[in-house]
Each structure stands twice: as C-alpha cells, then as structure tokens.
Amino acid sequence: xxxxxxxxxxxxxxxxxxxxxxxxxxxxxxxxxxxAGGEIAARRPGARCxxxxxxxxxxxxxxxxxxxxxxxxxxxxxxLVAPGEASKSFAVFERVVEALINARIERGxxxxxxxxxxxxxxxxxxxxxxxxxxxxxxxxxxxxxQVDSSVGGKTGINSAHGKNLIGAFHQPVLVLADSAALxxxxxxxxxxxxxxxxxxxxxxxxxxxxxxxxxxxEVFAGGPARLNAIETSCRAKAAIVGRDERESGExxxxxxxxxxxxxxxxxxxxxxxxxxxxxxxxxxAQAFRFSARLGLCAPSVAARVExxxxxxxxxxxIQHIQxxxxxxxxxxxxxxxxxxxxxxxxxxxxxxxVGGAFxxxxxxxxxxxxxxxxxxxxx
Amino acid sequence: xxxxxxxxxxxxxxxxxxxxxxxxxxxxxxxxxxxAGGEIAARRPGARCxxxxxxxxxxxxxxxxxxxxxxxxxxxxxxLVAPGEASKSFAVFERVVEALINARIERGxxxxxxxxxxxxxxxxxxxxxxxxxxxxxxxxxxxxxQVDSSVGGKTGINSAHGKNLIGAFHQPVLVLADSAALxxxxxxxxxxxxxxxxxxxxxxxxxxxxxxxxxxxEVFAGGPARLNAIETSCRAKAAIVGRDERESGExxxxxxxxxxxxxxxxxxxxxxxxxxxxxxxxxxAQAFRFSARLGLCAPSVAARVExxxxxxxxxxxIQHIQxxxxxxxxxxxxxxxxxxxxxxxxxxxxxxxVGGAFxxxxxxxxxxxxxxxxxxxxx
Numbered sequence: 001x002x003x004x005x006x007x008x009x010x011x012x013x014x015x016x017x018x019x020x021x022x023x024x025x026x027x028x029x030x031x032x033x034x035x036a037g038g039e040i041a042a043r044r045p046g047a048r049c050x051x052x053x054x055x056x057x058x059x060x061x062x063x064x065x066x067x068x069x070x071x072x073x074x075x076x077x078x079x080l081v082a083p084g085e086a087s088k089s090f091a092v093f094e095r096v097v098e099a100l101i102n103a104r105i106e107r108g109x110x111x112x113x114x115x116x117x118x119x120x121x122x123x124x125x126x127x128x129x130x131x132x133x134x135x136x137x138x139x140x141x142x143x144x145x146q147v148d149s150s151v152g153g154k155t156g157i158n159s160a161h162g163k164n165l166i167g168a169f170h171q172p173v174l175v176l177a178d179s180a181a182l183x184x185x186x187x188x189x190x191x192x193x194x195x196x197x198x199x200x201x202x203x204x205x206x207x208x209x210x211x212x213x214x215x216x217x218e219v220f221a222g223g224p225a226r227l228n229a230i231e232t233s234c235r236a237k238a239a240i241v242g243r244d245e246r247e248s249g250e251x252x253x254x255x256x257x258x259x260x261x262x263x264x265x266x267x268x269x270x271x272x273x274x275x276x277x278x279x280x281x282x283x284x285a286q287a288f289r290f291s292a293r294l295g296l297c298a299p300s301v302a303a304r305v306e307x308x309x310x311x312x313x314x315x316x317x318i319q320h321i322q323x324x325x326x327x328x329x330x331x332x333x334x335x336x337x338x339x340x341x342x343x344x345x346x347x348x349x350x351x352x353x354v355g356g357a358f359x360x361x362x363x364x365x366x367x368x369x370x371x372x373x374x375x376x377x378x379x
Numbered sequence: 380x381x382x383x384x385x386x387x388x389x390x391x392x393x394x395x396x397x398x399x400x401x402x403x404x405x406x407x408x409x410x411x412x413x414x415a416g417g418e419i420a421a422r423r424p425g426a427r428c429x430x431x432x433x434x435x436x437x438x439x440x441x442x443x444x445x446x447x448x449x450x451x452x453x454x455x456x457x458x459l460v461a462p463g464e465a466s467k468s469f470a471v472f473e474r475v476v477e478a479l480i481n482a483r484i485e486r487g488x489x490x491x492x493x494x495x496x497x498x499x500x501x502x503x504x505x506x507x508x509x510x511x512x513x514x515x516x517x518x519x520x521x522x523x524x525q526v527d528s529s530v531g532g533k534t535g536i537n538s539a540h541g542k543n544l545i546g547a548f549h550q551p552v553l554v555l556a557d558s559a560a561l562x563x564x565x566x567x568x569x570x571x572x573x574x575x576x577x578x579x580x581x582x583x584x585x586x587x588x589x590x591x592x593x594x595x596x597e598v599f600a601g602g603p604a605r606l607n608a609i610e611t612s613c614r615a616k617a618a619i620v621g622r623d624e625r626e627s628g629e630x631x632x633x634x635x636x637x638x639x640x641x642x643x644x645x646x647x648x649x650x651x652x653x654x655x656x657x658x659x660x661x662x663x664a665q666a667f668r669f670s671a672r673l674g675l676c677a678p679s680v681a682a683r684v685e686x687x688x689x690x691x692x693x694x695x696x697i698q699h700i701q702x703x704x705x706x707x708x709x710x711x712x713x714x715x716x717x718x719x720x721x722x723x724x725x726x727x728x729x730x731x732x733v734g735g736a737f738x739x740x741x742x743x744x745x746x747x748x749x750x751x752x753x754x755x756x757x758x
C-alpha cells in the first residue's frame with residue numbers, strides 16, 4: 001500500500017556545528033516544534049525547561065511546544081516579552097535574567113528560546129549569564145533566525161550606542177528549526193530573512209547564488225527547495241563558526257552587508273520601517289557597489305547582486321527606505337561606533353565577485369563618506 | 380657600595396594561572412601600581428585603557444596608576460562607582476558597560492579594575508560583555524581581592540534572589556597585586572581578607588594552616604611573611620582553577636564557608652555589619668562544626684579552626700554579628716536559592732580535617748536545618 005504524499009514524513013535534515021565538547025546539532029524540518037520534547041529529552045532526560053518567547057510567537061506556537069515537552073516528561077515554565085527589537089534592551093534583559101533565576105534554572109536545566117532573532121539573542125545572552133552560564137536550546141521561528149541568528153552562539157542586546165554591542169558568545173546545545181513555522185510568517189519577514197540566505201552565496205558560494213537566482217520562487221513557495229536553502233545556509237555558517245568561533249578572522253565574513261546595514265537600522269530607530277534583513281539587503285548591495293567603486297569588482301557584478309535582491313522584492317538602496325534616513329554624517333557616526341572598528345581604521349566586508357567576499361581591515365573613512373554621498377543623491 | 384635596606388627593591392613574585400591560550404600572570408609585590416604602566420605596555424604596547432574604580436580607592440591610588448600608564452604611553456579614561464556591595468547591581472552594571480562602550484573600548488584595548496572584590500567582579504563582568512568580551516587587568520587593592528576574587532575569572536553581580544547569581548567566567552590577562560596598597564587598608568578589612576588566606580590551608584594544605592597559626596602576626600604586620608601568604612594563596616587558587624576553570628568539580632572546594640557565608644550576608648543585607656570575609660570566617664567555622672556534628676571530623680578539629688579565626692579577631696558564630704540575623708528559616712531559604720544547589724539536594728563543602736575539605740553533593744536539608752537550630756541557640 002502506498003502512503004498518500006501528504007502523509008509521507010519529510011526527513012529531518014541535520015547539520016552539526018563542530019566545536020569540540022560544545023558541538024551541537026541543528027535539526028531542520030517541518031514539525032520540529034511538536035517533536036521538541038522528544039529531541040530534548042533524548043539529550044537531557046528530565047531537564048527542567050524555561051521557555052522565553054515573544055507574545056506574537058507564543059500565540060502561534062507556545063501551546064504545541066509546551067505539550068511536546070510535557071509529553072516527554074519535561075517540566076517547563078514560560079516568560080513572555082514584547083515582540084520587536086525594543087526587547088533587546090537592558091531593562092528587558094534584567095527581567096528575563098531575574099525570571100530565569102526565579103524559576104530556579106540551574107546547571108543541567110535548559111532555557112528554551114522560542115521565536116525570531118530578538119528572542120534568540122536576548123534569551124541566549126540571559127542563559128549565558130544566569131549562574132555564569134546555563135544551557136539553552138534555540139527554537140527559531142523566522143527564516144532569519146533559522147539560517148543566521150540561532151546558529152553560532154552570538155547572543156546579545158543593544159546598547160544606547162549601537163546594536164549588539166553587549167553580549168556573549170554562548171553556544172546553544174541544540175537548534176530546532178521547524179520549517180513549518182515559516183508558513184505563519186508574514187511575507188515581508190520571510191523576504192527579509194531571505195537576504196541572509198542570499199548572503200551565503202555572495203560570501204563564498206557562487207554556485208548557490210546562481211541556484212537561488214534560478215529557483216528563488218520555489219524557496220519562497222516552500223517544500224524541498226526551501227529546506228535545501230536553509231540547510232545550505234546553516235551548513236555554510238556552521239563551517240565558518242567551526243573554524244573561527246570568536247571572530248578573530250574569517251567569521252567576520254558573515255558581516256557582509258552588516259556595517260552599512262546596522263547604520264541604516266540605527267538611522268531608522270530599529271523600527272518596523274526597516275527590518276534587519278532589509279537593512280542587510282541594502283547593505284550587501286552597497287558593499288558590492290562600494291567594491292565596484294574601489295575597482296575590486298566590475299560594476300556588472302554589483303548590478304547582478306542588486307538585480308536579484310530587487311527581483312525577490314528586497315530594498316537595495318537608501319532611497320527605498322520609507323520616510324528616508326538621517327544624512328550622511330549620521331550614518332558615518334554610526335559606522336565609526338560599529339563594533340567592527342579597529343584602532344580608527346574601518347573594517348568592511350568587500351567583494352571581488354559573487355562568492356568572493358573578503359575582510360578589508362584598512363578602509364579609509366573618507367572613501368566611505370564619499371561613497372555614501374553618491375548613495376544619498378537622488379537615484 | 381651597599382644600598383640602604385629601604386632602597387633595596389623587593390623582588391616581585393610571579394604566579395602563573397595555566398589555562399592554555401588564556402594563561403596569565405599574577406604579579407605580587409610592593410609598588411606594582413607605580414609599575415603598572417610598564418607591565419601592561421610590555422604585554423600590550425599602545426593599548427587604550429579604561430580604568431574602573433570606586434571613589435574611595437580612586438582617592439588613594441588612581442593618580443599614581445594614571446601617571447604610570449601615561450608614562451608608559453598608554454591613554455586611559457576613568458569611570459568611578461560608589462564603594463560597597465550595592466554597586467554589584469544591574470543599574471551600576473549597565474552604567475559601567477555603557478561607559479566602556481562610550482569610551483570606545485575595542486578588542487585589543489584593556490579595561491582596568493582598580494579596587495577590591497566589588498569593583499573587580501563588576502568590572503570583569505562588564506569587560507566580559509562589552510562587544511562580547513574585551514580584555515581586562517585586575518589591580519586588586521584589598522587582601523581579599525588579591526588572594527581570591529581577582530584570580531580565576533569569576534566575575535558577576537548580585538541578583539534580587541542572591542549574591543553572584545549573574546555573571547561570566549572571564550579571565551583577566553594580568554593581575555597586579557600591589558602589596559603596598561594593603562598598608563592603606565582598614566584593619567577590619569585586612570582581617571576579613573585573611574579569612575580567605577586561612578581558607579587555602581583549611582581546604583588542602585594543613586602545613587600552611589599550621590604556619591599561619593604560628594606566624595599570623597607577621598602576616599598582619601607586613602613584609603616577607605605577608606608576601607609569602609599572598610603568593611601561597613594565589614598559587615593554591617591558580618592550581619585549582621587551572622584544573623577546573625568552570626567549576627565542574629574540585630573548584631567548588633573554594634566555596635568552603637561560602638554557602639553559610641552567603642546566607643549570612645543576605646540576612647544582613649550585604650551591609651557593613653558583616654564583611655564578605657567575616658561571613659566566610661563564620662561560614663568556615665560552621666562548616667567544620669557541621670562536619671563534626673555529622674561525624675566527619677573530631678570536635679577538636681572544629682575547635683582548632685574556630686580558635687585560630689577567633690585569635691586573629693574574626694567572628695566565628697552567628698551571635699558575633701552585630702544586630703543579629705533573621706531566624707533559621709530565612710537562612711535556609713537563602714541556602715536553598717544559593718547557586719550551588721543541584722536538583723533539590725544541597726551541596727556543601729565539608730571537611731574530614733584541617734586540609735581535608737571535600738565536596739558533599741547530597742547533604743540533607745533537614746540536617747542543615749537541625750544544625751542551624753543548634754547554632755542559633757544562645758552560646
């Protein structure tokens with residue numbers, strides 16, 4: 001007897017992040033929220049769990065996660081935060097930390113981050129400092145979190161002076177990327193996450209970028225192409241993190257588009273006017289245009305990158321930001337305060353081609369400013 | 380020509396903490412604040428420094444430290460906090476973190492903690508999270524900080540639920556223990572720090588404890604006996620930390636006297652009524668009396684420990700605390716919330732004799748409560 005196609009279980013993909021005694025699995029597939037209890041109990045039988053989620057994600061997924069944990073014999077408490085970047089603040093961080101201590105989370109227990117990048121970053125950082133470090137599991141529910149922020153151990157909150165300036169390297173013990181959760185994601189958020197997927201092609205995998213140019217509609221539609229894209233992205237990130245966990249070298253490549261992007265996010269007050277992935281899309285297009293201006297790659301390469309991002313509906317220029325942004329001077333100040341500054345010289349990720357990104361440590365601030373002036377001109 | 384004795388330089392003692400690529404030196408000797416610039420510049424030429432100190436210590440030592448850094452060509456900013464345990468709060472932590480970011484401390488730069496345990500713990504934790512970790516130097520100015528808190532990388536602040544429940548393991552890159560700074564220390568604070576010195580003898584070095592029984596007056600008076608005691612203490616701690624940095628095993632021995640001690644500090648509101656070292660002195664005496672009650676060591680051993688601590692002027696009983704403390708129930712609640720709790724069973728450091736401390740993981744809470752009731756009775 002043949003099973004109907006809809007009842008065929010989709011095999012879970014597994015990517016390992018290889019970090020000696022802190023290695024961990026990323027599982028990717030539909031239904032992993034329902035399977036979370038089993039996966040966690042197999043690794044930590046009887047662990048007490050404390051789930052942190054934002055209110056929106058809690059409404060969509062929390063009950064199923066709690067039921068799964070309960071069915072696997074795992075006790076769980078919950079703590080909810082407001083959705084949005086504003087929760088990556090000292091005030092919310094303090095509340096999460098005290099809530100975890102109040103829930104008596106000890107070494108051997110688990111903190112579970114259910115949500116997008118904000119909840120993952122905030123919760124991971126809280127887990128890093130409660131009792132000087134307790135274990136945590138990432139259950140990313142956005143594309144951006146599944147392919148980027150939940151993997152690699154960067155956790156943190158925002159400073160009054162800039163984004164992600166306060167935090168810790170704290171690796172999760174497990175990542176459960178439930179691809180079915182992406183079906184509830186607003187189209188704009190999925191698209192923003194796609195910018196980070198395309199990033200892996202632009203960094204060092206020209207074949208993947210070409211593939212995306214051909215079949216991005218299938219990635220957006222769901223199914224195997226989407227799973228492949230998530231798996232390829234996680235594998236790319238895991239490889240880089242495995243070689244350079246603390247970003248002393250090549251891990252900085254993952255910041256492609258992020259220096260310009262962070263400055264734009266700051267200029268728009270980390271608001272819904274510009275999602276992180278959208279800022280990264282503009283930032284990547286800028287990084288390639290800046291590379292072309294510096295003679296590192298052909299203008300046609302920059303145009304190719306811009307074309308693909310624009311085709312999927314992502315912004316690629318400052319002028320695409322609703323309501324505009326602060327003048328060049330404000331962006332420059334934000335860039336100078338960015339955490340990738342080293343001794344006055346600016347560090348940027350530039351590119352010699354698609355798949356040819358590299359870390360440039362001695363970028364002249366004057367060249368950046370001149371470039372931004374051309375960018376600020378009406379298109 | 381002979382140098383006069385007062386001009387004879389006292390050789391600096393050096394203890395290495397052996398942690399692979401995070402190994403570092405502890406230098407011990409008089410005049411290390413004046414020598415700080417040279418020692419730091421030798422390791423990090425041109426590093427920008429941000430000094431964090433409390434107002435009291437700043438008045439005594441900051442100018443000399445700043446002059447030394449300047450003479451070595453190191454630029455330095457400063458940030459002062461109020462003296463006392465209240466500065467190990469989320470609010471002060473946030474201010475220190477934002478001040479370090481505002482001072483543009485980057486990777487490669489140095490945060491310098493000048494002061495006692497509070498400033499060292501607070502500053503080290505801030506250094507751990509600024510840009511996900513920048514390097515820091517400990518310049519401990521109290522005996523307690525020189526022999527205990529500045530060594531081994533435990534940093535942190537206090538939670539509403541208990542002491543040191545929030546923090547990070549973040550090793551300094553250098554410890555400069557200026558023994559001359561101890562000359563400005565109030566006698567009561569020196570004595571409190573001495574409790575941690577005696578602790579190393581009680582944990583696993585009976586010969587050192589015997590030596591202290593004989594020559595503690597010389598340790599208090601200063602000179603070579605004091606330097607020896609600091610060096611022996613740092614060496615003992617460095618050895619344990621080198622073998623068990625993250626306290627998965629024997630490092631817990633360093634908590635001898637600390638479970639009872641923390642509960643007493645909490646009961647007295649972390650006030651000047653009971654200094655940390657005084658709480659540890661009572662806690663150690665209690666740990667030995669509790670061990671005797673459990674039949675682990677002879678009552679005469681507990682009496683010997685109590686006698687020595689009392690001889691130097693340290694408190695050894697709850698009744699010695701000015702103004703008294705909350706009843707047994709309050710102490711039990713504090714002990715149960717202590718970070719050394721594991722799955723409901725209580726972990727204590729107990730002893731089979733002087734130098735015979737061990738980690739007891741399955742202590743019956745009822746036995747602790749019964750013991751505390753005998754302790755609470757009028758002496």
